[in-house]
Amino acid sequence: MTKIGLEIHCQLTNLESKLFCSCKANYRQFEINENICPVCMGLPGSLPRLNQDAVKKATMIAMALNCSTPEKIAFFRKNYFYPDLPKNFQITQLNIYGDTSVGGPGSIMVGDKEIRITRIQLEEDPGRLIYEGSSSKNQITLVDYNRAGTPLVEIVTEPDFENPKQVREFLNILSDLLENLGVSDPSLEGAMRADANVSIEGGKKVEIKNIGSFHDLEKAVHFEITRQESLHSREIEIAQETRHWDDKRKITISSRSKEEALDYRYFLEGDIPWVTIDPAIQETLKSQMPESISSKKERYVSKYNITNQVADVLSSDKFYSDLFEDSHTESNAKEIANIITTDLMGLVDTREKREASKITATHLRDLADAIQTGKISRNSAKNALYEIVKTGKELSQVMSDLDLGNVSDESELLTVIKDVISEEPQAVEQAKSNPQTINYLVGKVMQKTKGKADPKLTLDLLKKQIE
Amino acid sequence: MNLKISALDYVQEVQNGNISAEDFTAATLEHIHSIDEKLHALLSVNDDAINQAREIDKKIKSGDKVGACFGMPISIKDNMCIKNSKTTCASKMLENFIAPYDATVISKLKEQDAIFIGKANMDEFAMGLTTEFSAYGPSKNPWNVDCTPGGSSGGSAVSVSAFECIASLGSDTGGSVRNPASFCSAVGYKPTYGLISRYGLISYANSIEQIGPVTRTVKDTAFLLNMITGLDPNDNTTVDNKNEDYLSGIDSGVEGKKIGIIKEMMAEGTDPAVVSATKDAISKLEGLGAICEEVSLDMVKYSVAAYYTITATEAGSNLARYDNLRYGYDFSVEGYEFNSYIQKARKNFGPEVTRRMIIGGFVPSAGHAGKYFLKALKVKSKLTKEINEAFKKYDLLIAPTVPILPFKLGEKIDDPVSLFLVDINTVTANLTGKPAISVPFTISNGLPIGIQLLADSMNDKMLLQAARALEQTVKLPEVPI
Numbered sequence: 047m048t049k050i051g052l053e054i055h056c057q058l059t060n061l062e063s064k065l066f067c068s069c070k071a072n073y074r075q076f077e078i079n080e081n082i083c084p085v086c087m088g089l090p091g092s093l094p095r096l097n098q099d100a101v102k103k104a105t106m107i108a109m110a111l112n113c114s115t116p117e118k119i120a121f122f123r124k125n126y127f128y129p130d131l132p133k134n135f136q137i138t139q140l141n142i143y144g145d146t147s148v149g150g151p152g153s154i155m156v157g158d159k160e161i162r163i164t165r166i167q168l169e170e171d172p173g174r175l176i177y178e179g180s181s182s183k184n185q186i187t188l189v190d191y192n193r194a195g196t197p198l199v200e201i202v203t204e205p206d207f208e209n210p211k212q213v214r215e216f217l218n219i220l221s222d223l224l225e226n227l228g229v230s231d232p233s234l235e236g237a238m239r240a241d242a243n244v245s246i247e248g249g250k251k252v253e254i255k256n257i258g259s260f261h262d263l264e265k266a267v268h269f270e271i272t273r274q275e276s277l278h279s280r281e282i283e284i285a286q287e288t289r290h291w292d293d294k295r296k297i298t299i300s301s302r303s304k305e306e307a308l309d310y311r312y313f314l315e316g317d318i319p320w321v322t323i324d325p326a327i328q329e330t331l332k333s334q335m336p337e338s339i340s341s342k343k344e345r346y347v348s349k350y351n352i353t354n355q356v357a358d359v360l361s362s363d364k365f366y367s368d369l370f371e372d373s374h375t376e377s378n379a380k381e382i383a384n385i386i387t388t389d390l391m392g393l394v395d396t397r398e399k400r401e402a403s404k405i406t407a408t409h410l411r412d413l414a415d416a417i418q419t420g421k422i423s424r425n426s427a428k429n430a431l432y433e434i435v436k437t438g439k440e441l442s443q444v445m446s447d448l449d450l451g452n453v454s455d456e457s458e459l460l461t462v463i464k465d466v467i468s469e470e471p472q473a474v475e476q477a478k479s480n481p482q483t484i485n486y487l488v489g490k491v492m493q494k495t496k497g498k499a500d501p502k503l504t505l506d507l508l509k510k511q512i513e
Numbered sequence: 514m515n516l517k518i519s520a521l522d523y524v525q526e527v528q529n530g531n532i533s534a535e536d537f538t539a540a541t542l543e544h545i546h547s548i549d550e551k552l553h554a555l556l557s558v559n560d561d562a563i564n565q566a567r568e569i570d571k572k573i574k575s576g577d578k579v580g581a582c583f584g585m586p587i588s589i590k591d592n593m594c595i596k597n598s599k600t601t602c603a604s605k606m607l608e609n610f611i612a613p614y615d616a617t618v619i620s621k622l623k624e625q626d627a628i629f630i631g632k633a634n635m636d637e638f639a640m641g642l643t644t645e646f647s648a649y650g651p652s653k654n655p656w657n658v659d660c661t662p663g664g665s666s667g668g669s670a671v672s673v674s675a676f677e678c679i680a681s682l683g684s685d686t687g688g689s690v691r692n693p694a695s696f697c698s699a700v701g702y703k704p705t706y707g708l709i710s711r712y713g714l715i716s717y718a719n720s721i722e723q724i725g726p727v728t729r730t731v732k733d734t735a736f737l738l739n740m741i742t743g744l745d746p747n748d749n750t751t752v753d754n755k756n757e758d759y760l761s762g763i764d765s766g767v768e769g770k771k772i773g774i775i776k777e778m779m780a781e782g783t784d785p786a787v788v789s790a791t792k793d794a795i796s797k798l799e800g801l802g803a804i805c806e807e808v809s810l811d812m813v814k815y816s817v818a819a820y821y822t823i824t825a826t827e828a829g830s831n832l833a834r835y836d837n838l839r840y841g842y843d844f845s846v847e848g849y850e851f852n853s854y855i856q857k858a859r860k861n862f863g864p865e866v867t868r869r870m871i872i873g874g875f876v877p878s879a880g881h882a883g884k885y886f887l888k889a890l891k892v893k894s895k896l897t898k899e900i901n902e903a904f905k906k907y908d909l910l911i912a913p914t915v916p917i918l919p920f921k922l923g924e925k926i927d928d929p930v931s932l933f934l935v936d937i938n939t940v941t942a943n944l945t946g947k948p949a950i951s952v953p954f955t956i957s958n959g960l961p962i963g964i965q966l967l968a969d970s971m972n973d974k975m976l977l978q979a980a981r982a983l984e985q986t987v988k989l990p991e992v993p994i
Contacts, residue, residue: 316720
């Protein structure tokens with residue numbers, strides 16, 4: 047049986063500052079080596095200053111993944127030399143002397159499959175290496191320390207995945223969960239990175255390091271299984287080794303480094319006292335956590351009678367669910383859910399489009415009201431939505447700019463109806479004997495009003511005129 | 514100009530208008546230039562000190578608010594960062610390191626108008642107890658220039674006892690303030706762990722070390738503590754002392770205090786002169802109404818081994834950053850692969866640092882941690898339990914600061930194990946986080962002997978009161994310089 051385990055590194059991108067200093071956690075906005083200070087540069091004499099907010103957010107992740115949360119957590123030093131590591135040790139967490147990381151064992155359901163979480167730990171991200179030069183001879187390595195000290199949460203799973211599809215489903219759930227918690231933006235480049243270990247039936251465990259995105263993680267796992275199966279079918283032994291993911295060629299490559307032989311000399315980080323997260327604090331954190339995706343979904347279905355499928359889409363995406371939460375009332379909930387899942391989704395299907403989008407909850411509320419009171423037809427609403435997303439103008443403005451309002455003025459509509467009746471004597475006769483054919487006349491009215499006639503009002507008026 | 518005054522007397526004299534900060538600083542600098550070539554207490558001297566003193570005098574004259582130090586010249590051990598000045602740790606590795614920020618103690622003293630007259634010599638990265646491991650040459654004991662002044666804060670103690678400054682800040686990881694204070698006949702203080710912020714103190718063994726004052730009197734130590742203690746957002750290990758005033762009630766004495774005499778710290782091998790000085794100190798304290806009796810701390814006999822195992826482990830990690838890539842000495846990376854460059858660059862560490870880094874790479878390593886590092890932690894926790902038990906019964910503990918008298922320079926430098934054992938009486942306070950003080954007590958054959966008192970955590974005030982009482986029982990001769 048194929049076994050896959052994951053180690054996922056998730057940056058807490060939504061925090062204000064780094065894990066141990068007040069430099070920005072959002073390092074992406076800076077010029078090279080601009081977002082640094084004596085602490086994250088590990089200058090002589092500097093000391094780490096624990097970001098309590100990071101501890102809270104990491105604990106929330108642990109709770110959301112149903113992990114045990116110890117009452118006291120500690121930090122450890124992982125000692126090794128690497129150019130991106132200013133202190134030549136990394137401050138991280140460890141559970142070998144008892145559970146002292148933010149999250150202990152837990153589990154999460156992926157479809158019908160239970161995936162066990164081994165542990166969750168909070169640690170600092172190193173700096174970023176940039177390689178320049180064309181050949182290995184003249185290659186130089188540059189270091190940007192803007193990222194050094196960014197809060198990182200490592201989520202380690204048991205080898206419970208059996209195929210890349212389960213991995214993908216898990217990653218989707220995890221992305222949505224992190225986004226819903228408001229701790230991280232998984233779509234930012236480098237915000238989600240991973241290592242994976244893969245073994246097939248009867249084979250040894252192979253570790254793949256350096257996978258830079260969730261997208262590539264699934265690919266890397268898939269590649270590695272295929273590689274191992276091909277070796278197996280040719281009766282070549284699969285060596286236990288560490289391989290690196292080459293994100294340009296999309297293959298795994300054996301790394302010749304002796305990483306397995308490294309001794310990290312872990313010991314307690316004395317500069318950071320133990321942090322107490324007792325049951326009272328845990329309760330407070332729980333109460334501060336946003337509603338979970340599954341609870342949202344259940345509420346949408348039971349309270350508003352929204353279909354399972356629509357509720358699923360709405361609850362798992364924070365952008366949509368935030369819009370929904372801010373705009374809906376008991377009476378328009380279903381209408382708004384439909385606008386979001388049938389029309390809006392197509393307009394903001396990429397990160398760029400979402401960021402550029404000008405739509406607000408007020409827009410949605412106005413639009414739903416206009417539809418429900420017959421001020422705008424569904425068809426026109428779609429056009430109005432397109433314009434709103436693009437310009438952010440108020441609905442009333444958009445409707446008048448594009449002439450999208452329904453013709454609901456009785457006298458105006460009556461003039462059109464009278465025209466239709468005089469133009470279609472045959473159809474009028476037919477409708478008198480067979481009321482179902484009246485729809486043909488309604489259609490004609492719609493044609494003349496370019497779809498803006500209120501269909502219900504048109505029908506009522508037509509009926510009266512024919513009788 | 515009388516340079517031999519205490520910090521509190523200096524403040525009084527300036528306030529009374531008898532002396533000016535500028536005159537005192539000028540006289541101090543002149544004295545430094547005449548004597549430091551012989552004693553080598555300082556690694557660098559503040560060229561701007563006169564100007565700073567002049568500015569403070571201006572403030573005094575114009576009636577502006579002046580900090581409590583009134584331009585007092587203070588020396589700072591060269592492992593504390595002063596912005597825009599060299600902080601070498603007496604190492605070739607940091608020969609050109611100019612700190613871009615102030616340590617918390619430095620900014621606090623700056624606010625109080627202290628003048629940092631110079632950076633004090635020390636053993637490289639504070640590893641050693643003679644200053645002989647300074648990459649820039651040892652300091653000399655002003656009582657006998659052939660002898661070591663102790664260490665690692667040797668420069669601090671020498672500069673105070675030879676009047677090159679009024680007070681000094683050292684750091685104490687295993688006795689590094691108390692040991693040289695004892696050898697140079699100064700007061701040396703190691704506070705409760707966390708009482709003084711370590712932000713800006715270059716780490717050697719961060720879980721047990723503290724910054725501590727070296728002064729001429731116990732009162733001066735209390736005076737400095739009032740300015741530099743307390744919570745610091747930049748150091749998560751600091752404790753809240755609720756702005757304790759260590760000077761108030763300093764003359765409360767020791768009447769009725771129960772004092773335990775630590776048996777293991779006067780064991781075989783202790784110099785008879787030290788034993789008799791300690792006995793004398795005990796009877797003097799008894800004479801003041803204290804109740805003294807012997808107490809045994811069994812774990813003390815393992816304390817030095819545990820101390821060196823723990824400090825080497827932490828040093829191995831704390832000093833790993835000195836890879837010479839972001840700062841350090843002039844040595845081009847051209848032609849080196851990453852690891853080979855570091856290997857080569859680190860050859861600039863001196864012998865003691867190298868020795869401890871090698872030990873630090875070994876004792877916590879995967880195959881050996883159980884036998885060494887974890888065992889050392891066990892000793893630390895048992896020792897702490899023992900001393901906590903003792904403090905249920907006693908207010909204070911007493912022992913000699915160092916079991917032997919100041920010895921000749923070069924005498925023990927090639928025998929690291931016998932050097933290590935000189936620490937036997939001081940490491941306990943560090944391993945257990947307790948406050949401890951060395952009080953100058955007597956001079957034997959021209960060499961000083963200090964007496965050590967210890968108190969329970971956060972009982973620093975009571976400790977200073979007892980030290981003050983002991984200090985007042987003796988009148989010591991002047992240093993022969």
